[in-house]
Amino acid sequence: MIDLGLDGWRVLVTGATSGIGRAVCTLLAGEGAHVAAVGRSAAGDHPSGVACTIVRDLTDDGAPKGAVEEAVARLGGLDAVVWAAGSAVPGPFADAGESAWDRGLRLNLLAVTQLLRGALPHLRQRPGRIVVLTALSAAEPPASQSVSNAAKAALAAAAKTLSREVAADGILVNCIAPGRVRSRQLDTAFPSDEVRTAFSRRHIPLGRFGTPEEVALFAVLLVSPRNTYVTGQTLAVDGGMAVSM
Numbered sequence: 001m002i003d004l005g006l007d008g009w010r011v012l013v014t015g016a017t018s019g020i021g022r023a024v025c026t027l028l029a030g031e032g033a034h035v036a037a038v039g040r041s042a043a044g045d046h047p048s049g050v051a052c053t054i055v056r057d058l059t060d061d062g063a064p065k066g067a068v069e070e071a072v073a074r075l076g077g078l079d080a081v082v083w084a085a086g087s088a089v090p091g092p093f094a095d096a097g098e099s100a101w102d103r104g105l106r107l108n109l110l111a112v113t114q115l116l117r118g119a120l121p122h123l124r125q126r127p128g129r130i131v132v133l134t135a136l137s138a139a140e141p142p143a144s145q146s147v148s149n150a151a152k153a154a155l156a157a158a159a160k161t162l163s164r165e166v167a168a169d170g171i172l173v174n175c176i177a178p179g180r181v182r183s184r185q186l187d188t189a190f191p192s193d194e195v196r197t198a199f200s201r202r203h204i205p206l207g208r209f210g211t212p213e214e215v216a217l218f219a220v221l222l223v224s225p226r227n228t229y230v231t232g233q234t235l236a237v238d239g240g241m242a243v244s245m
């Protein structure tokens with residue numbers, strides 16, 4: 001049994017109401033972490049066992065910074081952040097107008113940078129940890145979803161840059177890039193077992209979609225104080241789907 005040192009570790013998690021973020025909250029809480037779970041849905045939809053729930057639409061003006069302030073006030077400080085909110089913007093490049101770009105970049109890039117800027121002063125007082133959910137499509141963009149592909153690629157670059165700037169403060173910053181993981185938005189995009197199986201046979205060496213728990217495991221490891229020498233990395237959790245080395 002490995003003790004990840006998470007007992008009392010104060011973590012803000014976005015995307016806490018569904019999929020990977022929800023699984024991260026559950027795993028962290030089970031390890032004794034004090035989790036501030038941030039989601040758009042009502043508090044009743046948040047995972048149980050967390051220290052507090054914060055209901056925000058993170059695309060609202062000032063909401064990311066406000067979520068940090070509320071988490072700090074309710075947890076008494078902050079040791080780590082996991083950003084798992086996200087929403088793919090489907091459709092080909094030619095159909096993506098200004099509002100699609102504005103919506104996609106606002107949640108998947110700008111809100112993340114605003115939240116991390118708000119969290120940095122608190123993490124600097126700790127040996128802070130940051131994990132950001134990007135996507136395999138940031139490095140290997142498929143056709144369609146140009147908006148979210150671009151946002152996630154920019155986010156990965158911003159996280160890498162940040163990792164270099166804050167290493168001297170003891171803050172470690174990493175990304176996790178899921179391939180295809182069963183969740184609310186993926187079940188909308190791949191709505192049946194037949195569709196998922198056909199896709200998996202063609203593209204995923206392990207032959208199936210992943211589960212949120214399979215991704216959460218690595219997010220929790222990277223965001224824990226036991227991670228002391230991995231920073232600036234993107235870990236693909238994708239059943240072998242990435243083609244590049």
Ligand SMILES: NC(=O)c1ccc[n+]([C@@H]2O[C@H](COP(=O)([O-])OP(=O)(O)OC[C@H]3O[C@@H](n4cnc5c(N)ncnc54)[C@H](OP(=O)(O)O)[C@@H]3O)[C@@H](O)[C@H]2O)c1
Pocket residue numbers: 014015016017018019020021038039040041042056057058059083084085086087088107133134135136177178179180181182183184185186212
């Ligand atoms: N699943 C995959 O295969 C996959 C692949 C590549 C990348 N990713 C990335 O992994 C992360 C988790 O994805 P998932 O598929 O597990 O998610 P999901 O189950 O679809 O849930 C999305 C989460 O994001 C939150 N969210 C969406 N818009 C928001 C907003 N405006 N303000 C606040 N919260 C908002 C949702 O909150 P509410 O429920 O309250 O609306 C929900 O908690 C995302 O960043 C996603 O881009 C996932």
